Amino acid sequence: xxPRLLALGDGALTLEFGDRxxxxxxxxxxxxxxxxxxxQLEGISDVVPAWRSLTVxxxxxxxxxxxxxxxxxxxxxxxxxxxxxxxxxxxxxxxxGPTRWRIPVVFGDExxxxxxxxxxxxGRSEAQIIEALCATDLRVxxxxxxxxxxxxxxxxxWLRLPRLATPRAAVPANSxxxxxxxxxxxxxxxxGGWHLLGRTPVRLFDVDNVGRPALLAPGDSVRFTxxxxxxxxxxxAAVAAREIEPAAxxxx
Numbered sequence: 001x002x003p004r005l006l007a008l009g010d011g012a013l014t015l016e017f018g019d020r021x022x023x024x025x026x027x028x029x030x031x032x033x034x035x036x037x038x039x040q041l042e043g044i045s046d047v048v049p050a051w052r053s054l055t056v057x058x059x060x061x062x063x064x065x066x067x068x069x070x071x072x073x074x075x076x077x078x079x080x081x082x083x084x085x086x087x088x089x090x091x092x093x094x095x096x097g098p099t100r101w102r103i104p105v106v107f108g109d110e111x112x113x114x115x116x117x118x119x120x121x122x123g124r125s126e127a128q129i130i131e132a133l134c135a136t137d138l139r140v141x142x143x144x145x146x147x148x149x150x151x152x153x154x155x156x157x158w159l160r161l162p163r164l165a166t167p168r169a170a171v172p173a174n175s176x177x178x179x180x181x182x183x184x185x186x187x188x189x190x191x192g193g194w195h196l197l198g199r200t201p202v203r204l205f206d207v208d209n210v211g212r213p214a215l216l217a218p219g220d221s222v223r224f225t226x227x228x229x230x231x232x233x234x235x236x237a238a239v240a241a242r243e244i245e246p247a248a249x250x251x252x
Contacts, residue, residue, distance in 0.1 A: 103249060140217065
């Protein structure tokens, strides 16, 4: 389908690219987001990329709706390939283009209580689950559910499992989890029904970073790196003491 505009009240427009979850559609969403950002229009209060759409919140007293509509339809023609030409982001405010991240994870035991069950359900060993997950470059499709919560995809077909029949009342913060075609990291303790495989010491959302509280952004890519418990504890302590900058998690 061709991109179309949907009105959300007086102060928001949604640019819709399709009717399915698709990496190619999401790439169009991200390209349109960055094309819009390059215009530096005054009056925009928030831009929200999702699986297959881009919602723009604006002040109608500062930005004419028809003008914004024209700009959005023009931005819908931006090519995802053009995004790659911008180069990697710096991992800090003002970055351009997608950022590649390497996120350390300790797997199994109390950090990943569902790892054994996932291995049994897929007919693989725990080591094969970890190896496959850490060999996959996962795209950040969107941030949602909780502040800083990244929806990552897509997982190999054989690793796609339905959500737990009974959700947990409390998933520990920083837990790495999978469900369906997606992986995610819980930035906060929260109820959740995904399969827990491990935990990362990385802070996904920093309330003290007013300019850029969420580490990841739609369009970024993530690859997990397995670490031992001792390394997890060392890194977690360093993160808590603010001895590690967010850019340290960027892939080189």
